[in-house]
């Protein structure tokens with residue numbers, strides 16, 4: 001049974017692109033992945049489901065002479081973004097889009113899996129199709145459900161994320177920290193609604209929330225070591241119904257980011273203190289939730305990353321670059337705390353658009369080089385005598 005051709009990869013990617021689903025709701029995506037995997041008809045392949053996280057999918061390939069189990073993880077969820085690409089294969093799910101390129105990630109994973117379903121690997125391979133990367137920390141949920149135990153325990157774990165700023169097909173990573181750790185901010189300020197003409201009879205939640213927005217900007221400016229950096233972004237602000245009614249409540253969502261866990265904890269503490277201060281100053285009630293879940297900093301493990309960089313640098317058909325760390329988050333950071341391994345970027349050549357853009361249009365020319373780089377690396381890794 002042959003591995004997937006470039007046109008088959010493109011067909012798969014376009015199908016996945018049309019059926020994006022939000023975190024923990026990836027039922028159609030999971031069914032399609034299983035359909036493609038079952039069609040491989042591979043006798044050394046086993047599929048496992050995780051009842052506690054029903055949209056997760058684990059696939060194990062039995063090795064011929066295994067000395068270890070090598071894990072490869074891809075995320076499968078999408079974002080609440082309304083697609084604006086105008087592509088003929090654009091999202092068919094209103095308000096949901098693969099705006100972070102997880103359709104590309106899944107397709108590369110299927111390409112690698114299909115190769116080792118046609119050429120039995122020497123070591124065992126574990127493919128993890130992970131729900132809920134953008135929110136709800138699916139990697140940690142599946143780990144906590146005990147899915148990575150016994151024969152399903154990887155000795156090392158690898159994964160990729162696409163990067164529109166890099167040329168299509170380029171692989172890029174670094175030793176040490178690749179991505180930030182993050183914490184979601186969810187906060188509601190509750191005051192008292194009333195007539196716009198009588199502010200003295202009401203308590204304006206928008207004014208309190210606006211003060212919060214401005215004050216948290218001081219965290220990066222005044223509390224974080226400027227050499228290390230950090231991010232506090234509030235991405236939503238919902239309040240009020242009409243211009244002549246004072247809003248009784250305001251809800252905001254955002255994210256805290258830094259490369260060190262100690263900085264993240266300090267920033268969480270500052271957000272908490274500022275929210276409490278705003279509550280006291282403006283006499284509003286504050287309901288604050290800070291959720292880190294599994295979004296730990298993504299730390300590439302020294303031994304595996306050195307081997308990977310050596311391979312990618314020397315492989316004649318791999319375009320490889322060393323890159324600085326980025327403030328993107330990834331719950332693969334949690335899995336890399338449990339199992340040593342490496343995350344890389346895969347360039348998808350769309351520099352006009354960032355990840356999470358409604359117009360993101362990754363170049364499909366990245367698919368085959370992505371598959372080949374991983375097949376080459378995993379094959380070399382399985383031939384190596386050292387662990």
Ligand SMILES: CC(=O)N[C@@H](CCC[C@H](N)C(=O)O)C(=O)O
Pocket residue numbers: 100133134135136161182183184254255256295327328329330331355
């Ligand atoms: C690669 C990527 O874009 N990941 C997301 C992860 C989000 C984590 C969490 N929901 C948060 O918002 O902090 C990212 O936004 O970086």
